[in-house]
Amino acid sequence: MKTNFKNAFLFLSAIVLTTTSCSKDEETVSNNQEEILSIVDEQPNHLEGDCGYVDGNWSPTAVLSTTIGTSAETNFMNTQNSKIAAVWGRPAVPLRFVKDPSNPSSTFNAISYGSGKIYYGEAIYNAAKAQSSDNIVNAMILAHEFGHQLQYTYGLPSQNESTARAAELEADGMAGYYLRRPTGFNKTSFSQIAAAYEFAASIGDNCTTCPGHHGLSYQRRSAVRLGFLLGAYALNGPNFDYNFFYYYSGVLSGSYKQNAASSEYFNPEIDAYIRSHAEELRRIQSGEMSDEEYFNLN
Ligand SMILES: [Zn+2]
Structure with missing residues (x-):
């Protein structure tokens, strides 16, 4: 899946003025949603830490994680992330995993954001992992x-x-x-x-x-x-x-x-x-x- 973003700066201005909540307003689906949250990523303890909200592409109860499966599996994915970028002569982009214990099937997706990051759902990871050793x-x-x-x-x-x-x-x-x-x-x-x-x-x-x-x-x-x-x-x-x-x-x-x-x-x-x-x-x-x-x- 691929998402685009435009007019990001307009939304950056908006988020500065509305930094308080996980309100439904911020879940309003727009092409810029992921760009807003990428700024949040650079400001720890903001939305994702306070209420687990990822962005409008994921369920409201989804949370971000830096791990997936066992530590060996996390290492595997991070290593792949680095190797893929290196093969193309590019720097790696941040890779995060999306989990939702209350609605696991909602994370059957992986998204590449125009702001330069990849969010990878736990459900699609588990289904793919089951295909081969x-x-x-x-x-x-x-x-x-x-x-x-x-x-x-x-x-x-x-x-x-x-x-x-x-x-x-x-x-x-x-x-x-x-x-x-x-x-x-x-x-x-x-x-x-x-x-x-x-x-x-x-x-x-x-x-x-x-x-x-x-x-x-x-x-x-x-x-x-x-x-x-x-x-x-x-x-x-x-x-x-x-x-x-x-x-x-x-x-x-x-x-x-x-x-x-x-x-x-x-x-x-x-x-x-x-x-x-x-x-x-x-x-x-x-x-x-x-x-x-x-x-x-x-
Ligand atoms: Zn795609």
């Missing part, structure tokens, strides 16, 4: 959320659509990229990540006209596959974006994109490599490829 699904979800941080930083995705699909599919691709990188999760075979990825696809959506549309399940599969393929090369955010959409736009339209090689990011070696997988990507996103074949891709 190496906790790869949580690493992937976190990598997806950090992908949104790259988008905030660099003004990506370069391709705009009427829904969030382009941004979400690119974040899926960035997650697939991270799972392959040697200094990332270092999974050299796609079959090692495909089954885990299905968890994220399973919580996707088929509402192609909804503003928050994440892409069809098959498209998400194809996006993570393309990201994984691009993981054979060291790319920064803008470079990844160029390559991702150079190929993905063609895949979505059912053809290899014959584009002028005019960008500084165009790399003949990458082009030859991805071109050799273009038909495969097309078959994934069209739904022609079987689960078995997908799970066993190299």
